[in-house]
Amino acid sequence: MTVVINPTGEVPATPVEPLPTTTVGRVRKGLTNPVASAIALVIGVAWTIPTAGLLVQSFRSKTGQDTKGWWTFSDLTLDNYRRVTSGTGNVLPYVVNSIAIVIPAAIIPIVVAALASYALVWIDFRGRDWIYVAIFALQVVPLQVAVVPLLRFVVNGAHLGSMTVIPKLGLAGTVGAVWLAHACFALPLAVFLMHNFMSEIPRDLLEAARLDGAGHGQIFRQIMLPLLRPALAAFGIFQFLWVWNDLFVGLVMSGSNNAISPITVKIAGLVGSTAGQGGEVVPAAAFLSIVIPLAVFIALQRFFVRGLLAGSVKG
Numbered sequence: 001m002t003v004v005i006n007p008t009g010e011v012p013a014t015p016v017e018p019l020p021t022t023t024v025g026r027v028r029k030g031l032t033n034p035v036a037s038a039i040a041l042v043i044g045v046a047w048t049i050p051t052a053g054l055l056v057q058s059f060r061s062k063t064g065q066d067t068k069g070w071w072t073f074s075d076l077t078l079d080n081y082r083r084v085t086s087g088t089g090n091v092l093p094y095v096v097n098s099i100a101i102v103i104p105a106a107i108i109p110i111v112v113a114a115l116a117s118y119a120l121v122w123i124d125f126r127g128r129d130w131i132y133v134a135i136f137a138l139q140v141v142p143l144q145v146a147v148v149p150l151l152r153f154v155v156n157g158a159h160l161g162s163m164t165v166i167p168k169l170g171l172a173g174t175v176g177a178v179w180l181a182h183a184c185f186a187l188p189l190a191v192f193l194m195h196n197f198m199s200e201i202p203r204d205l206l207e208a209a210r211l212d213g214a215g216h217g218q219i220f221r222q223i224m225l226p227l228l229r230p231a232l233a234a235f236g237i238f239q240f241l242w243v244w245n246d247l248f249v250g251l252v253m254s255g256s257n258n259a260i261s262p263i264t265v266k267i268a269g270l271v272g273s274t275a276g277q278g279g280e281v282v283p284a285a286a287f288l289s290i291v292i293p294l295a296v297f298i299a300l301q302r303f304f305v306r307g308l309l310a311g312s313v314k315g
Contacts (some may be wrong), residue, residue, distance in 0.1 A: 051290075058283040065280050080284035091285045094266040095292070098244055101262055102315040111230055112189030113181070118220050120191070121198040122206060129266035132195060138188040145251050150181055154253075175260045177253045183242050188260060190235055197231040198224065237300055246292045263289045 056070040064075025082090050119125075120132050155172045171177040201224075209219050225232075247264040254261045267285050 001221050019256070022214065054287055056282050058287045060280070062280040062309075065283075067070060070114065082111075083281050084285045084288065089270065089281060089285075091266050091270075091288060094261060094263040097175075097260055097286065098262040098264075098289075099292070101178050101250070101260075102240055102243045104179045105186075105243045106236050108179060109184040109186040110236055110241060111192045113187055113194050113235075114225070114228060114232065115220070116187075117194035117198050118216070120195055120222055122219075123216065134192075135188050135191050139192065143185055144248065146185070147181060147249060150184065151177075151252060173255050173257045173260075175254075178250060178260065178262075181249050181253045182239075182246070185249070186239050186242070193235055194231055197228065201227060233300060237297060241293050241298060244289075259288045 007102050014024070053070040057065055057080070058080055059076045060070070061075040061077050061079070064072075068074050080223060116135075120128050126129075154177050171180060205223065206219055209223055244262075245264065246262070247268060250262040250265050251268070254265065263285075267282065268290060270282050270285055
């Protein structure tokens with residue numbers, strides 16, 4: 001904050017705020033004015049309307065859903081939730097499956113990407129820049145193109161002619177196949193984000209640790225991990241939400257094994273099996289599927305914001 005002193009030596013009662021001279025300052029000032037706040041509020045309300053409609057529809061009977069708009073709040077009932085939490089339409093086991101999938105699928109790429117990024121940034125070896133470029137380029141490969149070859153790799157292993165390079169992994173039809181798929185597809189983005197974050201850390205910090213006799217393992221555990229916490233949390237939330245909402249990978253990698261199918265696969269099955277009848281339970285099942293990721297985001301949103309802003313402003 002800048003304080004202006006007049007020629008008589010007196011300090012004015014109201015300090016004068018400095019004018020924004022940097023791009024970040026000008027953008028911040030532009031986004032915090034009343035007009036921008038009003039626009040953000042309108043966008044937030046509009047974005048929330050479909051979720052509010054889904055919540056209301058989940059409490060309405062089939063007659064109410066078919067004959068009146070959700071904003072009428074008519075024909076309210078709890079039968080839809082009773083049907084999706086008991087009997088053949090019970091979705092709670094699939095919620096447990098999603099939890100069993102999403103936690104390892106978020107932790108595995110975080111651990112691997114953090115170690116790989118440290119090596120690519122702070123360990124000098126030949127070809128590390130080309131390796132980083134190759135990993136970054138993998139982001140342009142569409143998931144839909146890569147998932148089928150990955151499934152064949154999981155089922156059959158890797159072969160070079162008649163020679164078996166990598167044997168069968170034994171993961172076909174297991175939750176491990178889903179973990180592997182999500183981890184592989186998340187690694188390019190995770191390495192890219194953490195590599196950029198680590199490259200902003202002053203090299204003098206690591207040199208001082210090396211002078212004190214610390215090895216790469218100690219530097220990674222005691223220096224890098226605490227500094228990486230915002231970036232790790234931000235990517236962890238991204239990956240959690242992505243894996244939880246995924247249908248394609250869960251459907252392909254789990255196959256016909258309902259014991260490991262996530263909640264998204266169950267809801268897709270409900271949509272197909274209740275066409276013309278019983279479709280009133282789909283909003284209830286869909287709303288149950290968003291409760292956990294919504295709670296996770298609300299609980300960790302402060303870490304998410306810190307992670308997004310980490311490294312964006314110097315000084």
